[in-house]
Amino acid sequence: MAAKSKDTNFRSRSRRPLAPAVPGGPTSRSPAASKDAAGALSDEELAAAVELNSAEWIRLKSRLPWVEFHDDDDALWLFAGDTWPQNSVALARFTPASANRRVGEILAHHQRSKVACNWVVGPVSQPSDVGQHLRAHGFRCMIHCAGMGCDLDRLPQPPPAPKGVHVDLVDSPPALQALTTERRRLRHEGRNAMARMEPRQVWHLVASLDGQPVGETTVCLGAGVAGIYGVEVLEKFRRRGIGTALVDAALRHARALGHRTSVLAATGMGQCVYARLGFREVCKMSFWKYGKMRQIT
Numbered sequence: 001m002a003a004k005s006k007d008t009n010f011r012s013r014s015r016r017p018l019a020p021a022v023p024g025g026p027t028s029r030s031p032a033a034s035k036d037a038a039g040a041l042s043d044e045e046l047a048a049a050v051e052l053n054s055a056e057w058i059r060l061k062s063r064l065p066w067v068e069f070h071d072d073d074d075a076l077w078l079f080a081g082d083t084w085p086q087n088s089v090a091l092a093r094f095t096p097a098s099a100n101r102r103v104g105e106i107l108a109h110h111q112r113s114k115v116a117c118n119w120v121v122g123p124v125s126q127p128s129d130v131g132q133h134l135r136a137h138g139f140r141c142m143i144h145c146a147g148m149g150c151d152l153d154r155l156p157q158p159p160p161a162p163k164g165v166h167v168d169l170v171d172s173p174p175a176l177q178a179l180t181t182e183r184r185r186l187r188h189e190g191r192n193a194m195a196r197m198e199p200r201q202v203w204h205l206v207a208s209l210d211g212q213p214v215g216e217t218t219v220c221l222g223a224g225v226a227g228i229y230g231v232e233v234l235e236k237f238r239r240r241g242i243g244t245a246l247v248d249a250a251l252r253h254a255r256a257l258g259h260r261t262s263v264l265a266a267t268g269m270g271q272c273v274y275a276r277l278g279f280r281e282v283c284k285m286s287f288w289k290y291g292k293m294r295q296i297t
């Protein structure tokens with residue numbers, strides 16, 4: 001049965017207790033985590049947390065049974081071939097001397113299978129000109145966006161939720177789109193599986209309008225902060241406050257789990273929504289791609 005949370009209009013359908021002690025959670029021993037538990041992070045720490053949390057998000061997806069994971073000393077990358085989740089490289093920690101060779105080695109693995117390679121670059125990635133090495137190998141920067149952070153102790157009063165809209169915490173998120181392709185089916189299956197992984201780090205929220213699912217987002221705990229991912233509202237239901245209600249509910253859920261800080265990488269469409277909810281830009285995140293367009297999301 002749905003347990004009503006303290007926040008109005010935010011119902012929980014989760015059948016399991018929400019455990020705060022998770023890897024990279026507020027009780028973890030990482031410097032950012034203990035600092036997060038003790039007080040607000042500096043902008044520099046927040047910037048690092050944006051990229052470290054996104055790497056944790058990739059690491060979790062790499063636990064899906066059809067995904068190959070490479071946890072190299074100087075980079076981590078998941079490889080799913082030509083399906084969901086998209087192939088992703090993160091946390092490059094190359095030296096100026098090794099960068100060119102390592103980009104080439106990781107890219108070669110993708111080229112052999114003739115699939116796209118996506119590469120996330122943020123403030124932690126090394127060397128600082130890793131983008132130049134990616135460009136030299138034929139990558140293009142697809143999105144250069146704001147990495148944002150917010151203090152969950154200072155959430156603004158939420159705007160009234162749009163009429164007929166409810167935001168729920170769900171263990172099995174409904175699909176917003178018909179599951180007509182293998183890629184969509186694996187995404188659906190993967191998202192469900194990630195919310196069942198133990199210890200739990202992933203929570204999905206869905207927005208429904210008059211009972212019909214119209215929007216979704218996900219909270220991923222890692223690196224001592226709560227990352228917000230996959231904020232999406234179906235196009236014809238946008239610009240009526242549903243995205244704001246979803247993210248607000250996600251932030252309140254992260255806070256209820258004991259977290260004090262949230263991070264995300266904002267697209268242009270989302271940035272104003274997040275700023276109104278208390279997020280501020282702390283860094284830039286770049287999403288590079290080699291290969292065809294299909295694996296962009």
Ligand SMILES: CC(C)(COP(=O)(O)OP(=O)(O)OC[C@H]1O[C@@H](n2cnc3c(N)ncnc32)[C@H](O)[C@@H]1OP(=O)(O)O)[C@@H](O)C(=O)NCCC(=O)NCCS
Nearest residue numbers: 231232233238239240241242243244265266267269270272
């Ligand atoms: C980003 C996204 C989730 C926002 O969802 P949304 O439901 O449209 O969000 P909201 O309605 O809360 O806010 C969007 C805008 O509508 C405005 N708005 C909200 N309620 C409104 C209303 N009743 N009447 C008119 N405008 C309204 C908001 O002020 C906001 O304006 P701004 O962006 O110019 O500042 C949605 O555009 C989307 O799914 N985009 C594609 C995926 C994407 O980019 N996701 C973000 C990943 S970081």
